Amino acid sequence: MTLAAKPNLAGMSLAQLRDYFHSLGEKPFRAAQVLKWIHQRGVIDIQAMTDISKPLRDRLSAEAEILLPKIVEDYASEDGSYKWIIEVASGSRVEMVYIPESGRGTLCISSQAGCTLDCSFCATGKQGFNSNLTVAEIIGQLWWANKRLGGFDSLAERPVSNVVMMGMGEPLLNFEPVMDALSLMMEDCAYGLSKRKVTISTSGVVPAIDRLKDFTDASIAVSLHAPNDELRSQLVPINKKYPIAMLLNSVKGYMASLNDKRVPVIEYTLIAGVNDHRRHARELAELLREFPCKINIIPFNPFSMSDYRRPSSTSITNFRQILQQAGYTVTVRTTRADDIGAACGQLVGNVADQTKRSSRHLAKRAENIIAASSDSARATESA
Ligand code: SAH
Ligand code: SF4
Numbered sequence: 585m586t587l588a589a590k591p592n593l594a595g596m597s598l599a600q601l602r603d604y605f606h607s608l609g610e611k612p613f614r615a616a617q618v619l620k621w622i623h624q625r626g627v628i629d630i631q632a633m634t635d636i637s638k639p640l641r642d643r644l645s646a647e648a649e650i651l652l653p654k655i656v657e658d659y660a661s662e663d664g665s666y667k668w669i670i671e672v673a674s675g676s677r678v679e680m681v682y683i684p685e686s687g688r689g690t691l692c693i694s695s696q697a698g699c700t701l702d703c704s705f706c707a708t709g710k711q712g713f714n715s716n717l718t719v720a721e722i723i724g725q726l727w728w729a730n731k732r733l734g735g736f737d738s739l740a741e742r743p744v745s746n747v748v749m750m751g752m753g754e755p756l757l758n759f760e761p762v763m764d765a766l767s768l769m770m771e772d773c774a775y776g777l778s779k780r781k782v783t784i785s786t787s788g789v790v791p792a793i794d795r796l797k798d799f800t801d802a803s804i805a806v807s808l809h810a811p812n813d814e815l816r817s818q819l820v821p822i823n824k825k826y827p828i829a830m831l832l833n834s835v836k837g838y839m840a841s842l843n844d845k846r847v848p849v850i851e852y853t854l855i856a857g858v859n860d861h862r863r864h865a866r867e868l869a870e871l872l873r874e875f876p877c878k879i880n881i882i883p884f885n886p887f888s889m890s891d892y893r894r895p896s897s898t899s900i901t902n903f904r905q906i907l908q909q910a911g912y913t914v915t916v917r918t919t920r921a922d923d924i925g926a927a928c929g930q931l932v933g934n935v936a937d938q939t940k941r942s943s944r945h946l947a948k949r950a951e952n953i954i955a956a957s958s959d960s961a962r963a964t965e966s967a
Contacts, residue, residue, distance in 0.1 A: 625736055699753045717758065813827045850877045856896070860903055880914075
């Protein structure tokens with residue numbers, strides 16, 4: 585006989601905790617008390633929750649648990665950023681990154697161990713997919729960042745002001761847990777982050793974007809990376825299923841539901857010789873003419889399984905200028921934390937039981953290296 589798992593209080597939204605206390609015959613306000621202990625004071629020992637009666641603490645200790653993922657590795661970058669690796673229940677290791685900037689601190693968190701989508705320029709995609717993270721594993725990243733950075737010492741001076749779901753995985757393919765974790769991030773009696781400062785980044789899972797408005801009002805970033813379907817389908821394979829027009833239309837619907845002045849961020853990973861030509865910038869400006877947005881250019885960050893190259897600073901500047909001259913607000917993401925392998929798209933963790941994708945890639949890369957070295961051997965011979 586297998587024992588049913590105890591409910592994990594660290595993975596419950598306010599609504600779920602209220603239901604849980606209701607099912608115990610307790611008052612719903614207990615939910616806010618427990619959330620404050622876990623997410624505002626960093627306390628995960630039920631017996632230390634002193635505003636809860638001793639009999640209820642004993643009952644909770646017996647019937648429930650508070651489980652968060654473990655941090656198994658940590659790295660500090662010379663630029664002040666941190667990367668922490670957590671181990672999740674499936675045995676995989678996933679990464680989160682903290683980036684301090686003047687006036688804000690951004691935590692980039694993961695939603696999956698690996699990713700099924702295999703975008704051609706992304707290290708996470710190259711390692712295949714292992715598992716969806718649970719709510720506790722997603723919110724646990726924010727909990728740990730606060731723990732490590734002193735965020736539970738003072739509510740007024742929390743080091744993490746912004747969260748971006750731009751770590752490993754496609755958040756909208758792990759929909760319900762991500763939605764519950766987002767609600768904890770924005771919940772006043774948990775982390776209380778503003779909806780403007782919590783961003784979901786998606787490669788374009790259109791049916792999920794269509795559902796989003798019923799679950800959250802977080803900000804959104806769309807990983808576009810190309811100005812036309814032919815090129816985008818090569819870089820972001822999910823485009824074959826949900827092409828650009830369908831994607832932009834779906835994002836428009838979500839923005840309309842927010843009923844405020846926010847606009848989505850269009851992310852464009854700029855890759856030398858692939859999507860960084862002036863004509864691509866002009867085509868992008870034309871494509872987005874009727875689509876209010878900001879554009880964020882992310883210069884490609886190299887990793888060992890990719891033959892793509894980072895664009896030159898001239899090509900980044902030219903690309904940006906064309907878009908700015910067309911009237912767009914454009915930012916270029918500065919590369920941070922690449923000394924600890926934590927720049928955008930370099931996050932790999934260690935995906936247990938991955939698909940064969942990364943070994944296929946390694947084999948292909950090995951073939952290329954062999955071909956290239958025999959070419960150079962021939963070149964040396966004939967010199
Ligand atoms: N799956 C989601 C969120 C995680 S990827 C998405 O695709 O949006 C987060 C961002 O990192 C995306 O915009 C992605 O395109 C970018 N990225 C991935 N690999 C990169 C690389 N090697 N260099 C620069 N940016 C990269
Ligand atoms: Fe997955 Fe995003 Fe990487 Fe694409 S860019 S493989 S969707 S994590």
